[in-house]
Amino acid sequence: MKREVLAEEYLDQEQTIIAEIGALAQQYDDIINLSLGDPDYPTNSQVTEAAFQDAQEGYTRYTAAVGDPELRREIIKYNQKEFGYEVDLSQVMVTVGACHGMFLALESILDEGDEVIVPAPYFTPYLEQIRLAGGKPVILETTEDEGFQINAESLQALVTDKTKAVIINTPNNPTGVCFSEEVLTDLEEVVIEEDLIIFADEVYGALSFKHDFVPLATRDRLQDRTITVASFSKDYAMTGWRVGYVIAPDFVIDSMQRVNEGICYAAPSISQRAALHALRLHKEIQPLMVDEYKKRVNYAYQRIKTISNMSVLPPEATFYLFVNIKDTGLSSAEVSKKMLEEARVLAIPGTAFGECGEGYIRIACTVDKDKLKSAFDRLAEMKIFNQ
Ligand SMILES: Cc1ncc(COP(=O)(O)O)c(C=O)c1O
Structure with a gap:
């Protein structure tokens, strides 16, 4: 079958930012994945x-x-x-x-x-x-x-x-x-x-x-x-x-x-x-789970406060942090790519959520505190977060 069988609407579709980052992520096996909103927390x-x-x-x-x-x-x-x-x-x-x-x-x-x-x-x-x-x-x-x-x-x-x-x-x-x-x-x-x-x-x-x-x-x-x-x-x-x-x-x-x-x-x-x-x-189920997410985002928030060129509003809900990285002088996509290549930490560029997401990355606290600690230890070593 030829590719042209695809409907015109889908023929020349650009790859989404999330798919692009996902493809890059396949190249490494030591990644800490803070991208998709799919926490490691198991169903009760x-x-x-x-x-x-x-x-x-x-x-x-x-x-x-x-x-x-x-x-x-x-x-x-x-x-x-x-x-x-x-x-x-x-x-x-x-x-x-x-x-x-x-x-x-x-x-x-x-x-x-x-x-x-x-x-x-x-x-x-x-x-x-x-x-x-x-x-x-x-x-x-x-x-x-x-x-x-x-x-x-x-x-x-x-x-x-x-x-x-x-x-x-x-x-x-x-x-x-x-x-x-x-x-x-x-x-x-x-x-x-x-x-x-x-x-x-x-x-x-x-x-x-x-x-x-x-x-x-x-x-x-x-x-x-x-x-x-x-x-x-x-x-x-x-x-x-x-x-x-x-x-x-x-x-x-x-x-x-x-x-x-x-x-x-x-x-x-x-x-x-x-x-x-x-x-x-x-x-029975929710209090423990909510408490776990709350601990994770609060931990991530505290770490972000100590890292140069990153800032974020205090967490209120969910397991996401929308982190301002404008002071790096780089675009969201560039920062995400560097985070992946230099620290093996996968996060989503803010532009995946609309143009006004430029200057932000979304970190999803989908892993436990130990893994979050490793992720932030690695990020803290990056040059763009040390200037
Ligand atoms: C805001 C929002 N709405 C809807 C959904 C989709 O949820 P579901 O897994 O129930 O389809 C998500 C999943 O990430 C979400 O973040």
């Missing part, structure tokens, strides 16, 4: 064992397209108990992780040419997901000077008669920041005034160390205009199980279900059982 063994047991008992067939009813009921119970958020069964759909949930929701909402405002730096796949759904991403840059918070006035300035929605990701990847109460209240005003929908990406909800996490949809005026995307990947250390869920008005869920009939019909049944057990055990 009780969850794995209970899911295994369920598989042996016959949970090996398609579930309902919207998900295992037992899991959906548990999701409702969890949201009610934790946040006082009352959701009906018809408003919950289990998905193959948050990525799949976000795409189904975008595809259900967007008409050709509809604009979606995306605060930057952003989770890289959003742009392609919006485009695949026929929409147009419109970037709203945030700055370190403003603590990477959303500026509501700047948001409003981007609204046109084509704007349909805004994606709000808090706690945030890649910055590790939580949007403040004031910022969210200002955002709420704009969203209502401009009649927008919110795609609330809350996949790091349990990993908020500084403030108690509160889902955006619990705000009275936002409930009816928010589509919440959640996941078991990060909050339960279950990235490979590929399971998440969406909470949205029932007609959105109905549409998502229809779209998904042409994609994968339902999320994997065994992963859904694992998610059910994880939810039931969340009080």
Whole structure:
């Protein structure tokens, strides 16, 4: 088969920055990998064992397209108990992780040419997901000077008669920041005034160390205009199980279900059982895991403070640090490359998360403190971090 069989759209695709760095990384065997958001922390063994047991008992067939009813009921119970958020069964759909949930929701909402405002730096796949759904991403840059918070006035300035929605990701990847109460209240005003929908990406909800996490949809005026995307990947250390869920008005869920009939019909049944057990055990599972991530990011933060030409905001949430490397005088890509070649430490250039990520690298604390120590010991030896 000739390469030309590829659709024009995919024929001349440039390699992504992440793929480029990944390819470079293959050349070394002594790397400390702080790149992808996939921590070494294992899924709790009780969850794995209970899911295994369920598989042996016959949970090996398609579930309902919207998900295992037992899991959906548990999701409702969890949201009610934790946040006082009352959701009906018809408003919950289990998905193959948050990525799949976000795409189904975008595809259900967007008409050709509809604009979606995306605060930057952003989770890289959003742009392609919006485009695949026929929409147009419109970037709203945030700055370190403003603590990477959303500026509501700047948001409003981007609204046109084509704007349909805004994606709000808090706690945030890649910055590790939580949007403040004031910022969210200002955002709420704009969203209502401009009649927008919110795609609330809350996949790091349990990993908020500084403030108690509160889902955006619990705000009275936002409930009816928010589509919440959640996941078991990060909050339960279950990235490979590929399971998440969406909470949205029932007609959105109905549409998502229809779209998904042409994609994968339902999320994997065994992963859904694992998610059910994880939810039931969340009080046992999460505190230890969250504490571990908190220790890691705090350790990394302390080390960064002692290294020349690196600085970072104090950690608030997630396991990411968005590190300012502007004083090296080099670009993000150059710094990442040097870190890999000279220190065998793999981190992602900030530009992978949008143009305003130039001058930053994202460090994901996906390894334990001993390995983080080795990583920072190596970085501290580099010339660019010693001038
Ligand atoms: C902000 C954000 N949203 C969504 C996802 C995707 O999560 P999932 O593994 O559930 O597809 C990630 C994964 O890194 C993420 O960082």
